[in-house]
Amino acid sequence: MKKLSRSLENYIEAVFIVSKEYGKCRVTDIQKKLKVSKPSIVNALSILKKKKLLFQEKYGLIYLTESGLKTAKKIYKKHTTILKFLENIFDLRAVKAEKIACDMEHIIDKKIQNKMEKILKNFNPEVKKILYGEKDETFAIKRG
Amino acid sequence: MKKLSRSLENYIEAVFIVSKEYGKCRVTDIQKKLKVSKPSIVNALSILKKKKLLFQEKYGLIYLTESGLKTAKKIYKKHTTILKFLENIFDLRAVKAEKIACDMEHIIDKKIQNKMEKILKNFNPEVKKILYGEKDETFAIKRG
């Protein structure tokens, strides 16, 4: 399946998050999440339907297909990893980190995501000090 | 001045890099760099001219204005910082890092750039091991 555009990735991710948070998803919910007009959403949904990534009851609820769910989960996981990385490693505040993660998730690939996860797993205030050179780790080198 | 689009940032950056590398810049040079059609370049240049970021001799060489140079340098600096970060911290190969940096440079802000620079300044193989948890730094914590 051809890679989704940045825009379509955002829509399918929104469907996933809204469904997760509210237990269901309608056009209006996506509107609140993404702050775009309803026709824009309808248009995006029609493309995602053609790609069999989701379906919708007439004038009603939106559901991800199995393959849509798989796709959305990947994007969402990447999003949360990037978010944590921005907050923890770069000290970004939640709101700003959220915005930047939203853009970065369409760029970062699996390899970088894995590296981020590995770093986060092991991250703590001491590692942070060393990373930013606020602590001399040379003695650690000598003993390492 | 309104923020440039991703696309226009790429064009002005290309003008900067080509000028730096060849001492001059023509449409064809940009074409080689960006791999887009000439009309696309001409179109982008016409917008950047309107914004007084560059000018061009008739059928000839392209020059950045003072403000264009300032803008381009900012983008380029951000690009090289991201590139180094991707190569050093995430072990990306040059070609791939280059591609991703090209996308990231339009997203990352000054604050993140500064953090990246600070981290890079201080980075070495030992810090890297600690970052990825390949070395136990607990003794460093206890003595810190």
Added chain:
DNA sequence: ATTCTATGTTAGAATAAACTAACTTTTATA
């Protein structure tokens, strides 16, 4: 000087993604 080739430009079309305005369907409520 004329002609060939590089390079640069214009015109017109395609695509993606957004919008507003108007319309339809569904749901809630009086």
Added chain:
DNA sequence: TATAAAAGTTAGTTTATTCTAACATAGAAT
């Protein structure tokens, strides 16, 4: 049940960015 409000859809427009094809100009080579 009739009507009002909310939700969803359609039609048509706009903007940004790209493209191909056709054309214009400049510089090099004969």
